[in-house]
Amino acid sequence: MTAAPEQLADRLAIADVLYRYARAIDRCDLPLLLGLWWPGAQCDYGSGPIDAAAWSEATVAALRQMRRTQHFLGNMLIEVEGDRATAETYCRAWHEVDSPDGPQEMEVGGRYLDRLEKRGGEWRLALRRYVMDWNRNGPSTCQWDGPLYGTLGRHGARGADDPLHSGA
Numbered sequence: 001m002t003a004a005p006e007q008l009a010d011r012l013a014i015a016d017v018l019y020r021y022a023r024a025i026d027r028c029d030l031p032l033l034l035g036l037w038w039p040g041a042q043c044d045y046g047s048g049p050i051d052a053a054a055w056s057e058a059t060v061a062a063l064r065q066m067r068r069t070q071h072f073l074g075n076m077l078i079e080v081e082g083d084r085a086t087a088e089t090y091c092r093a094w095h096e097v098d099s100p101d102g103p104q105e106m107e108v109g110g111r112y113l114d115r116l117e118k119r120g121g122e123w124r125l126a127l128r129r130y131v132m133d134w135n136r137n138g139p140s141t142c143q144w145d146g147p148l149y150g151t152l153g154r155h156g157a158r159g160a161d162d163p164l165h166s167g168a
Helices: 007-025 030-034 050-061
Strands: 035-043 068-081 084-097 104-119 122-139
Touching: 007 030, 007 050, 007 068, 007 084, 007 104, 030 050, 035 104, 050 122
Parallel strands: 035 122
Antiparallel strands: 068 084, 084 104, 104 122
16 A cells, blocks of 8 residues: 555654654643644543643643653554544553652553644644553652663753753
8 A cells, every 4th residue: 555645744743743742741841732732622531521721731730740751652553534633542651759658650551542633734633532551550660870870860851951952
């Protein structure tokens, strides 16, 4: 099966939207996150659909309370029909949070079921539904010193302090 160049361009643009979502979430970059949704977009992470902009604001505020997060996107199945598309994207999300018992790790495996629209030549999310397939939780095993990890001096950070922006 041969895809037309425009179809390939659309698929790449959609994948870029999904990758930017992971960056926005992990860097707590609210302006980037808000720019990925069309006005009026909805998202449903399992407790019913809500306005995506309101969800974004609440989620970034909650993520800022965590020590660190990393969202990794895997298999992407993208179906484009004109100016509308659907995507199923596998995701693993790792979080480190403080607790009374010390740092805890939370890892979740799931899928994003997205509907995207192209308006004015730009793809954005119109609807996101999240499906949790598995999770695991326990004490953090993160290490920052020692003979191996102590030599890795560049660490990810939120906002302008991240090496992506600071050049560090």
